[in-house]
Amino acid sequence: xxxxxxxxxxxxxxxxxxxxxxxxxxxxxxxxxxxxxxxxxxxxxxxxxxxxxxxxxxxxxxxxxxxxxxxxxxxxxxxxxxxxxxxxxxxxxxxxxxx
Numbered sequence: 001x002x003x004x005x006x007x008x009x010x011x012x013x014x015x016x017x018x019x020x021x022x023x024x025x026x027x028x029x030x031x032x033x034x035x036x037x038x039x040x041x042x043x044x045x046x047x048x049x050x051x052x053x054x055x056x057x058x059x060x061x062x063x064x065x066x067x068x069x070x071x072x073x074x075x076x077x078x079x080x081x082x083x084x085x086x087x088x089x090x091x092x093x094x095x096x097x098x099x
Contacts, residue, residue, distance in 0.1 A: 006075045016059070017072050024068050025059040028076075031093060043069055047087045049080070055091070 005020040010075075017026040029036050031053035038044045038057065043066070045056040056073060058065075078086040 006079075008076075008079070017056075017076055019068065019072065022065055022068065023060070023062065024065045024072060026069065026072055026076075027057045027059055029055040029057065033047050039064055041058060041062055044091075045069075045087050046091050047085050048092050049082055049085050053093060056087070 006017055007015075007020065009016050009018055011027075013027065014030065015028040016030065018024065037056075037057050042061055043058045047054045048055070056076075059071060061069075073087050077083050077087070
């Protein structure tokens with residue numbers, strides 16, 4: 001069973017996954033809504049969820065929080081009712097450009 005310490009908040013830039021007990025924050029970007037510029041000092045993950053392209057990017061990640069990111073993303077997939085969502089470190093839009 002996955003931890004349930006996570007929750008979603010809405011920010012002016014979109015939704016964010018937060019953890020109750022730590023400072024873990026992961027921004028959720030709708031890639032169709034604009035240009036996403038990954039921050040090289042953060043972790044990025046991508047998904048195609050029900051036809052929409054998503055990017056997940058940590059916010060001020062601390063080394064000790066890196067192991068929690070996978071749990072947070074799995075929690076998110078279950079939370080939105082799409083547990084089979086494939087999450088990858090590769091931007092799915094780049095494969096569309098190559099094809």
